[in-house]
Amino acid sequence: MLQINNLNKSYGNKHILKNLNFNILKNETNVIIGPSGSGKTTLLRSLNYLERVDSGIMHFNKKNIDLGQYNKADISYVRSKSAFVFQNFNLFLNKKVIDNVALGLILNKKLNKQQAYDEAKKALDKVGMKDHLDAYPMSLSGGQQQRVAIARAIALKPDVIFFDEPTSALDPKRVSYVAAIIKDLSANSITMLIVTHEIDFAKKVADKIIFMEDGEIVETGTTEQIFYEAKEIKTRQFLSHIYYANSDYVI
Ligand SMILES: Nc1ncnc2c1ncn2[C@@H]1O[C@H](COP(=O)(O)OP(=O)(O)OP(=O)(O)O)[C@@H](O)[C@H]1O
Ligand SMILES: [Mg+2]
Incomplete structure (x- = not known):
């Protein structure tokens, strides 16, 4: 492939x-x-x-x-x-976890807001982060931030x-x-x-x-x-x- x-x-x-x-x-x-x-x-x-x-x-x-x-x-x-997950997560620090994941879906995948937030929640659930939707990245551990970055990648459903x-x-x-x-x-x-x-x-x-x-x-x-x-x-x-x-x- x-x-x-x-x-x-x-x-x-x-x-x-x-x-x-x-x-x-x-x-x-x-x-x-x-x-x-x-x-x-x-x-x-x-x-x-x-x-x-x-x-x-x-x-x-x-x-x-x-x-x-x-x-x-x-x-x-x-x-x-395709999607890229970086060593240092590259999350937007001034945006909540859920916004970090939803943003790419709205901008790149052209989903409407409702769909984007639904998909973002599903992706965050897959990486065990559904209890942190409204957290800001800096309040999370490195491992949790990396899980958000992975959720952001998988939400895009890349090949x-x-x-x-x-x-x-x-x-x-x-x-x-x-x-x-x-x-x-x-x-x-x-x-x-x-x-x-x-x-x-x-x-x-x-x-x-x-x-x-x-x-x-x-x-x-x-x-x-x-x-x-x-x-x-x-x-x-x-x-x-x-x-x-x-x-x-x-x-
Ligand atoms: N922007 C750059 N300008 C000039 N040389 C660069 C640049 N980026 C990387 N290099 C050089 O390219 C080579 C490969 O670097 P690269 O970062 O891809 O290695 P790496 O295998 O990822 O290393 P590491 O395991 O340390 O992350 C190195 O010799 C590095 O110095
Ligand atoms: Mg390297």
Whole structure:
């Protein structure tokens, strides 16, 4: 449902994304892991036109989109069928929880006010936030704010949701709650592409892992294949480094 071919991006003379190719199937949860600076965020942002790329073709819902061409119709097509969940939630702090979720439905989906608020309530219920409709984001924990951000994304009923490190601003005990919500979304047939540093979280939610290093996709595979039978030495080295750095893991 989302296939990327020959995606390249440079900042100045620095080649950041190096001829990336991958394919995401419908209803699959794909997780991108890799060292800091490997280009994970840049990739995710490029797929939603938050970054301009040098070249690359996106096949999205049977439509072929040239990411290297700035085309307003393509941008609005991609954005209308995808949603983005950011590391730092990006909620409007001066708006209540329910307004944060309803706003996109009114502006982007052109729902009337009644429909938008009904849909927003349903989405907030799905993430366990229906008791906080009138709260302001700053009165909520990081985990709760992230749940509102996820509700805002799912309310739009996108074909794919991109997440950039959805758990990294949360304290560890809240990570598993957000992981459970994401797991629940995948059980409800939502296609997701998630960047994370947290291997435990990746293992919980992923159908497929994409390992990136230095702007390249080194290896992709199922959770089993990557974590227990990685073919590439670079993948093994990255994982052993993480295991070593985190004493909770036993190899
Ligand atoms: N606006 C920018 N201008 C110039 N270089 C940039 C810019 N944004 C990112 N880069 C560079 O692109 C490379 C990839 O950055 P990116 O943020 O995508 O990495 P990442 O894998 O998401 O890292 P992290 O795990 O730390 O979030 C890095 O070398 C970074 O310095
Ligand atoms: Mg990043």
